Amino acid sequence: MTLQNRPTPVVWAWLILGSLLSARAAEGDLAGAVDLYEARSYSAARVALRAVEEKKGGDPAIDFYLGRIALWFDDEEEARERLQRAVNEEPGEARYANALGDAYGLTAQRAPLMTKLGWGKKCLAAYERAVALEPANPIFEWSLLGYYLHAPRIAGGGLTKARAAAARIKSLDPEGGHAALITVHLAANDFPAALAEAEQALRNHPDSFLALYQFGRCAAVSGLELDRGIAALQRCLALPAPQGDGRPSHALVHYRLASLFEQQGMEGRAAEHLDRVRVVHPDFRAEKMTLKN
Numbered sequence: 001m002t003l004q005n006r007p008t009p010v011v012w013a014w015l016i017l018g019s020l021l022s023a024r025a026a027e028g029d030l031a032g033a034v035d036l037y038e039a040r041s042y043s044a045a046r047v048a049l050r051a052v053e054e055k056k057g058g059d060p061a062i063d064f065y066l067g068r069i070a071l072w073f074d075d076e077e078e079a080r081e082r083l084q085r086a087v088n089e090e091p092g093e094a095r096y097a098n099a100l101g102d103a104y105g106l107t108a109q110r111a112p113l114m115t116k117l118g119w120g121k122k123c124l125a126a127y128e129r130a131v132a133l134e135p136a137n138p139i140f141e142w143s144l145l146g147y148y149l150h151a152p153r154i155a156g157g158g159l160t161k162a163r164a165a166a167a168r169i170k171s172l173d174p175e176g177g178h179a180a181l182i183t184v185h186l187a188a189n190d191f192p193a194a195l196a197e198a199e200q201a202l203r204n205h206p207d208s209f210l211a212l213y214q215f216g217r218c219a220a221v222s223g224l225e226l227d228r229g230i231a232a233l234q235r236c237l238a239l240p241a242p243q244g245d246g247r248p249s250h251a252l253v254h255y256r257l258a259s260l261f262e263q264q265g266m267e268g269r270a271a272e273h274l275d276r277v278r279v280v281h282p283d284f285r286a287e288k289m290t291l292k293n
Contacts, residue, residue, distance in 0.1 A: 001258065030056070034065060035057060038243060041252070042069050042283040060089040064096055068245070071102055072288055076110060094133035098140050101126030105147070120155040123282040138172040141165055145180060146291040147185045159188060175205055179214050179292045191222035202232075209239045213248045213256075217293065220259040233257050246290045251281035255289075 001195035033048035046069045053062050067082035083100040090096060108119035124147055130140040145165040152229045166184050170177020176199035186258030198218045201211040212232040219229020236253045258273035277284050 024202060030061070034061075034292070035068070037065050040281050040283065042072050045069060060086040060093070060096065063089075064099060067103065068099055071099070071106055072283065072285070074106065074110075076106045077134060080107060083176060092133060094130040094137065094140060096261060097126050098130035098143055101130065101143060109117075111231065117155055120151055124151070124156050136172060138169045138176050139246065141169045141172065142176075142180070145169065145183065148249070149184070159184070162187070175201065175210055176292075178204070179206075179210065182214055182218060183292055186218070186221055191218070191224060194218045194222065195224060207239075209236050209242060210248065212236050212239075213253060213293075216253070216260070217248075218257050220256045220263075223263055226260050226264055230257060230260050234239075246292060248293045249281060251277045251284050251293050252289065254280065255284070255286060 017188070029065065030049075030052050033045055033052055036048055038284050046066065049069070050061055051065050053059070053066070058193065063082040063086040067079045067086065070076070071081035072084065080103045083096060083103050086093070086096040087100050095141070103242035104123035104126055108123055110114050111119050124144075126142040127140065127147055131137075131144060134140060142165075145162055147160035148157050148165055149159070156217040162184050166180035169180040178197055182194045182198045182201075183199060185191070190279040195215075195218050198211075200206075202215055212235050214223075216229040216233035216236070218227045219232075233253050233256055236248075237250060241249050241253075242248070254276040255272040258270040261267075261269040
């Protein structure tokens with residue numbers, strides 16, 4: 001490994017943390033397996049969760065996490081089975097309902113044409129159920145936003161509904177609302193509006209990882225303001241990434257930087273950042289980037 005390609009201190013920290021979490025999870029500890037999941041070590045978390053399941057028996061939380069991991073690896077059948085079981089066990093748990101909606105959504109994407117609409121409607125119903133259970137949680141409004149942007153109007157989608165969902169997100173989470181509006185503008189190919197919203201987010205939150213990331217994302221998607229996008233994302237690498245599903249990670253920052261450098265014709269720099277993606281997140285899959293990222 002050359003000096004240029006050696007992991008940064010942040011990457012070394014992730015590698016050490018991963019080793020510690022794997023050792024803890026190997027003891028059959030559910031909390032340790034969940035820590036692996038939260039660290040986005042999905043392959044290791046799957047092994048650990050299955051070991052806990054074999055040792056301690058079924059549990060809705062285990063089904064939830066294994067169902068989420070199945071979604072990451074495009075196994076919609078296991079995802080549906082596990083997440084439906086979790087919902088049946090705890091019907092009042094909003095995150096289970098939302099995840100089941102994700103499973104229905106993945107099924108709709110991969111289903112034969114004649115059955116897509118039925119799966120899509122089940123997806124929408126599950127998302128609406130999650131919002132009804134926790135109306136103050138913007139995470140579940142994000143699922144509706146994604147549905148409205150991707151589903152045809154016959155299945156309940158459309159930009160008008162997406163804009164309304166973005167407005168609700170902004171009322172619940174002002175900083176997240178910027179990302180929601182940026183997402184809608186990018187989906188509509190309105191790049192000037194997306195960049196203007198990203199500029200406003202940076203003015204309101206100049207040292208925020210999320211605001212910096214969103215500006216870099218806009219630059220990468222639009223092909224505009226490439227130098228400023230690179231600068232914003234490089235600042236992200238010096239900040240701790242937010243935790244939780246659907247949050248941008250350092251791996252995503254490297255992925256976006258690779259895109260920006262590639263657009264500038266700097267293939268070597270782009271390749272360097274793609275290499276870092278796999279170091280930071282071995283299970284990274286670009287096609288699984290969540291809606292807001």
